[in-house]
Amino acid sequence: MRRLGVDSVPIALFIAVFTGAVPMYFVGALVGKTIMMELGPVLTGMALAGRVGASIAAELGTMKVTEQVDALETLAYDRNSYLIVPRVLAATLMFPVVTAFAMSVGVFSGWITAINLLDLSSPDFLKGLKLFYRFKDIWFGLIKSASFGAAVALMGCLRGLDAQAGAAGVGLSTTRAVVLGCEAILVLDAFWALVLL
Amino acid sequence: MIRLQHLTKSFGAKQVLNGLCLEVPDGRNTVVIGGSGSGKSVTLKLIAGLLEPDAGQVEVDGEVVQTMDRSELAALRGRIGYVFQFAALFDSMTVAQNIGLGLVKQGYDEATIARRVEESLAVVELSGTEDRYPAELSGGMRKRVGIARAIALKPRYILYDEPTTGLDPITSAVMDDLMRRTRDLGVTGLVVTHDMRSAFSVGDRIAMLHCGAIRQVGTVEEIQATDDPVVRQFIEGRPGAALPMPAGGSPE
Ligand SMILES: Nc1ncnc2c1ncn2[C@@H]1O[C@H](COP(=O)(O)OP(=O)(O)O)[C@@H](O)[C@H]1O
Ligand SMILES: [Mg+2]
Numbered sequence: 001m002r003r004l005g006v007d008s009v010p011i012a013l014f015i016a017v018f019t020g021a022v023p024m025y026f027v028g029a030l031v032g033k034t035i036m037m038e039l040g041p042v043l044t045g046m047a048l049a050g051r052v053g054a055s056i057a058a059e060l061g062t063m064k065v066t067e068q069v070d071a072l073e074t075l076a077y078d079r080n081s082y083l084i085v086p087r088v089l090a091a092t093l094m095f096p097v098v099t100a101f102a103m104s105v106g107v108f109s110g111w112i113t114a115i116n117l118l119d120l121s122s123p124d125f126l127k128g129l130k131l132f133y134r135f136k137d138i139w140f141g142l143i144k145s146a147s148f149g150a151a152v153a154l155m156g157c158l159r160g161l162d163a164q165a166g167a168a169g170v171g172l173s174t175t176r177a178v179v180l181g182c183e184a185i186l187v188l189d190a191f192w193a194l195v196l197l
Numbered sequence: 198m199i200r201l202q203h204l205t206k207s208f209g210a211k212q213v214l215n216g217l218c219l220e221v222p223d224g225r226n227t228v229v230i231g232g233s234g235s236g237k238s239v240t241l242k243l244i245a246g247l248l249e250p251d252a253g254q255v256e257v258d259g260e261v262v263q264t265m266d267r268s269e270l271a272a273l274r275g276r277i278g279y280v281f282q283f284a285a286l287f288d289s290m291t292v293a294q295n296i297g298l299g300l301v302k303q304g305y306d307e308a309t310i311a312r313r314v315e316e317s318l319a320v321v322e323l324s325g326t327e328d329r330y331p332a333e334l335s336g337g338m339r340k341r342v343g344i345a346r347a348i349a350l351k352p353r354y355i356l357y358d359e360p361t362t363g364l365d366p367i368t369s370a371v372m373d374d375l376m377r378r379t380r381d382l383g384v385t386g387l388v389v390t391h392d393m394r395s396a397f398s399v400g401d402r403i404a405m406l407h408c409g410a411i412r413q414v415g416t417v418e419e420i421q422a423t424d425d426p427v428v429r430q431f432i433e434g435r436p437g438a439a440l441p442m443p444a445g446g447s448p449e
Contacts, residue, residue, distance in 0.1 A: 066283060067281045067282070068285050068287055068288070070245075070279075070285065071279070071281055071286075072287075072298075073247055073274070074245050074247070074277070074278075075274065075298050075302055075350075076271040076274040076275060076302045076303070
């Protein structure tokens with residue numbers, strides 16, 4: 001309890017600072033920045049790692065243990081170009097789209113919250129949003145999420161194709177794919193923080 | 198001709214094949230018999246280049262599979278049809294798409310593919326099922342579609358992995374008949390099975406896989422008259438200690 005309480009002091013101060021001493025329009029800037037750069041891509045990525053990574057691993061895992069992957073190879077198809085590449089490409093393209101949608105919803109709800117709970121006026125929120133807004137921020141966020149998409153799909157493919165025989169093997173691969181996908185997102189996020197900022 | 202030369206394969210500490218040698222002559226059906234887990238499927242996968250041996254090599258038409266590059270391997274796969282134990286049909290594709298997939302890869306035009314799909318389905322007596330999905334078919338029908346998928350490529354060789362396992366006697370007889378008819382079309386068959394009735398029915402030659410190597414090869418008559426106790430025990434289906442021993446542990 002104490003630790004929870006003590007740990008909350010900085011954030012409470014932080015909020016106090018932003019809602020009190022500093023001009024209110026910083027709220028808009030804060031909402032915009034964090035959502036575009038961090039929360040949007042990372043939270044969306046994690047949610048999709050659960051859905052997309054798991055479904056890829058389950059699908060390819062089932063194909064592996066029922067010998068459909070072997071069958072594909074005996075028909076002269078290459079498993080990398082036929083199974084992995086299209087899935088990684090699709091996720092690389094789709095993650096940013098979903099993330100962009102999440103970003104707009106996030107900023108919108110930030111705005112609703114600000115005007116209702118913080119008594120902020122819409123022009124002030126917008127002013128803040130624009131103040132520290134760089135067009136680049138959105139692009140950084142979207143590029144990050146594209147890399148998350150590639151990583152999540154790749155982990156799903158690799159774990160799926162690695163599945164051991166039996167339904168339990170597929171389940172295990174699916175779980176591993178999700179865990180690895182989330183880990184990859186955190187690592188990539190740190191990487192982008194170093195490279196882009 | 199397919200030639201298996203001194204094939205050795207282990208998974209971790211488990212040795213599955215231990216210097217296996219076998220020749221598969223053209224135009225005939227060779228049947229490899231052996232207990233469950235004796236390495237029959239592994240042997241087929243080594244031939245098709247789906248697995249790499251630890252030592253030894255596979256020669257198909259004088260070329261060594263293990264040294265092939267991508268394009269040679271793709272060409273090899275046009276010559277070898279593979280019928281999987283549980284058919285391994287692609288769930289998301291119709292019967293026609295399953296059978297045509299290999300032809301698409303080999304670059305045939307649509308009309309040829311449609312004609313070959315129809316012909317192959319006629320051979321396995323499943324005409325009219327083109328638009329069904331694998332989930333809508335019975336186990337026996339799926340296996341026949343698996344054979345249709347293999348013969349659609351007009352391969353020189355077909356590898357059959359336990360074609361009759363899990364089928365009722367009548368459906369098994371249908372499969373046996375199909376394998377004999379395919380041979381009569383000039384296709385060389387290599388069948389692995391532990392179904393002795395089927396082995397004697399489709400085999401021109403029979404080889405017994407035991408402890409990771411070929412124990413005996415011979416004609417159906419020779420095998421039926423064998424005086425090798427291990428082979429006898431297997432074909433007569435008698436229980437005993439000698440049979441499912443892992444490689445290296447043979448009690449002789
Ligand atoms: N990909 C693999 N990884 C690990 N072990 C395997 C693999 N494939 C086969 N094995 C093992 O090799 C042995 C022979 O398998 P297999 O060739 O499938 O037997 P069968 O004669 O019944 O077809 C089995 O004990 C199996 O567990
Ligand atoms: Mg097998």
